[in-house]
Amino acid sequence: MSDEEIDLICHGLTQNAAKVRHLRRLGxxxxxxxxxxxLVARIEWARLYGPAATSTPPAASNGPRWKTPVGAR
Numbered sequence: 097m098s099d100e101e102i103d104l105i106c107h108g109l110t111q112n113a114a115k116v117r118h119l120r121r122l123g124x125x126x127x128x129x130x131x132x133x134x135l136v137a138r139i140e141w142a143r144l145y146g147p148a149a150t151s152t153p154p155a156a157s158n159g160p161r162w163k164t165p166v167g168a169r
Contacts, residue, residue, distance in 0.1 A: 097136045106134075 105122075106115040112132040119126045119134055123144055127135040 097138050097141060099133060102134055102136060 102115065102119070106118050109115050109118055112128075112134065116126050116128065116134045119136060124136055125140050129135050
């Protein structure tokens, strides 16, 4: 992705390390350029936020089924 696109996603952040942390928290795979700026592949953005990712419902989880406490309903 271009530097301008990354700056729009990381609006308000000025330090490159903070931008990298923010992008990683979004679930993106982030590399660093030699100057320290974040490097994100466009396909990586499309994987999480593209039209195919938003139109398909998430798969069912096979994780643990936590019960709701009795008084919390």
